[in-house]
Amino acid sequence: MGVLIQIAFWMLLSDCLLPRSQPIADFGVEHMKNQVKCPPDSRFYAPRRSVAEACIPTALDCVSRELSGTVKAECADPEDYTTDAIEFLDRLIDEWKERGQAPTDSHECACEGQPEVSYSVFLNKALALIQRINSSR
Numbered sequence: 001m002g003v004l005i006q007i008a009f010w011m012l013l014s015d016c017l018l019p020r021s022q023p024i025a026d027f028g029v030e031h032m033k034n035q036v037k038c039p040p041d042s043r044f045y046a047p048r049r050s051v052a053e054a055c056i057p058t059a060l061d062c063v064s065r066e067l068s069g070t071v072k073a074e075c076a077d078p079e080d081y082t083t084d085a086i087e088f089l090d091r092l093i094d095e096w097k098e099r100g101q102a103p104t105d106s107h108e109c110a111c112e113g114q115p116e117v118s119y120s121v122f123l124n125k126a127l128a129l130i131q132r133i134n135s136s137r
Helices: 002-017 029-035 053-074 081-098 119-135
Strands: none
Touching: 029 081, 029 119, 053 081, 053 119
């Protein structure tokens, strides 16, 4: 009986201590929506819903650059959730590069061709892109 209690204890302890992997469908958006505060007049290039397959790595790179540029410069992020999201996106971009699909500077994929939107819309569009990638895996 004592062995069973020890096993149960270690299972409970390991469940509490093991890091939980973040699903690809969520790069911390809820934390960013709740904790990162941007001025109401801030605008961000957001991926379109109909991003061409060949432009997905570039769209991910655009989101990462918006986070590391505009969000870092204009928004308050006391818990540094933005850095976590950038690292997540960089890993995802690296996965695309390993498959031979790196970001491109073609005109149809350019960040500047994307609509400029508010911070909350930007996060929703970025999440939609991540979810699209997740659903195609």
